[in-house]
Amino acid sequence: MSITAQATPNIALIKYWGNRNNDLRLPAGDSFSMTLDQPVVEITVDHSPTLVVDSYEMDGTLKILTEKHITRFQKHLDLTKKYLTKLGKAQAIPESVKLSIRSKIPPSIGLASSAAVFGCLAKAYSGLIEKEIALDLRQQSVIGRLGSGSAARSLYGGYAALWAKSGDEIDSSYSEQIADENHWNLHDIIIVPSHEEKKVGSTEGHATAWSSPHYEKRLEAIRTRRQQECIDAVLKHDFEKLQAVVEEDALDMHNVMMTSTPSLKYLTDETYRIMDEIDELKGNGLEVLYTMDAGPTVHLFCTDAARAQVVDYAKSQKNCTIFEAKVGPGACILL
Numbered sequence: 001m002s003i004t005a006q007a008t009p010n011i012a013l014i015k016y017w018g019n020r021n022n023d024l025r026l027p028a029g030d031s032f033s034m035t036l037d038q039p040v041v042e043i044t045v046d047h048s049p050t051l052v053v054d055s056y057e058m059d060g061t062l063k064i065l066t067e068k069h070i071t072r073f074q075k076h077l078d079l080t081k082k083y084l085t086k087l088g089k090a091q092a093i094p095e096s097v098k099l100s101i102r103s104k105i106p107p108s109i110g111l112a113s114s115a116a117v118f119g120c121l122a123k124a125y126s127g128l129i130e131k132e133i134a135l136d137l138r139q140q141s142v143i144g145r146l147g148s149g150s151a152a153r154s155l156y157g158g159y160a161a162l163w164a165k166s167g168d169e170i171d172s173s174y175s176e177q178i179a180d181e182n183h184w185n186l187h188d189i190i191i192v193p194s195h196e197e198k199k200v201g202s203t204e205g206h207a208t209a210w211s212s213p214h215y216e217k218r219l220e221a222i223r224t225r226r227q228q229e230c231i232d233a234v235l236k237h238d239f240e241k242l243q244a245v246v247e248e249d250a251l252d253m254h255n256v257m258m259t260s261t262p263s264l265k266y267l268t269d270e271t272y273r274i275m276d277e278i279d280e281l282k283g284n285g286l287e288v289l290y291t292m293d294a295g296p297t298v299h300l301f302c303t304d305a306a307r308a309q310v311v312d313y314a315k316s317q318k319n320c321t322i323f324e325a326k327v328g329p330g331a332c333i334l335l
């Protein structure tokens with residue numbers, strides 16, 4: 001029997017950057033995010049004698065996946081089996097699987113497609129093996145994390161933390177929900193200044209983090225203060241505090257990226273211009289904040305009250321693509 005799951009990207013408010021174990025994607029620091037309500041990824045998983053990955057474009061045409069992509073899915077399946085072995089259920093998952101992936105996320109535009117894809121896959125695998133072992137959300141988040149660190153957070157709706165914890169066990173790090181999607185209706189208005197495929201993907205990028213002289217200070221700030229400040233701001237609906245800590249963390253991550261070897265410069269002149277203009281709008285009392293991942297795309301988080309004005313600003317941008325999303329419900333099985 002096949003199982004279909006659905007998931008969406010999440011955008012980090014406190015960023016995950018760098019691992020203590022690259023192989024198992026055990027993060028070096030905590031992170032915290034908001035799960036979006038769109039765009040969605042759907043994956044159908046079925047038994048198969050060998051791994052087959054069919055991925056479809058938004059218009060339904062079959063996408064040719066690279067060897068690197070296929071290897072990543074195979075490795076994720078192998079690690080999932082390893083985790084289930086630890087849980088005493090090695091036989092729960094089939095020898096191999098056929099995956100049919102239908103994604104509404106345009107590639108490499110700064111919308112975390114790997115988070116949605118592996119969050120979705122973790123949900124689908126959990127559904128497939130449900131009769132053998134009922135995995136709780138924390139265990140499902142471990143399976144997501146094994147494919148893409150940030151995917152651990154897409155299992156949950158609303159606001160989720162990925163806890164680094166310590167240790168080198170496959171399940172040493174996991175994520176949990178801090179508040180659900182009904183807690184605070186924040187929006188993410190996304191401005192994509194460039195559709196160029198990014199040069200260095202997150203997986204390769206994470207491996208450079210430790211070479212930055214600022215990285216350990218970053219980890220300490222998150223551990224001792226920033227993660228908790230961000231969580232508190234969300235729990236208290238305190239947009240001013242949220243804006244201060246989220247922007248501080250995004251700029252700090254980009255400082256680490258730029259000062260690592262090799263230097264990773266993801267932000268462009270367009271990104272900096274948008275940040276400056278948003279600073280001006282904030283100065284006029286608008287509840288908006290910016291954050292950027294491993295690319296020039298700017299995520300403008302804002303409250304209900306600020307949304308219309310932020311959308312107007314985004315739409316006034318020339319040569320940019322705009323997406324609108326808000327806080328969403330997280331991954332689920334489709335019946």
Ligand code: DP6
Nearest residue numbers: 012015016148149150202203293294
């Ligand atoms: C900058 O989860 O994409 O978006 O585990 O290699 O897939 P992999 O990395 P990924 O890294 C996310 C980096 C980030 C920040 C974040 O989402 O926390």
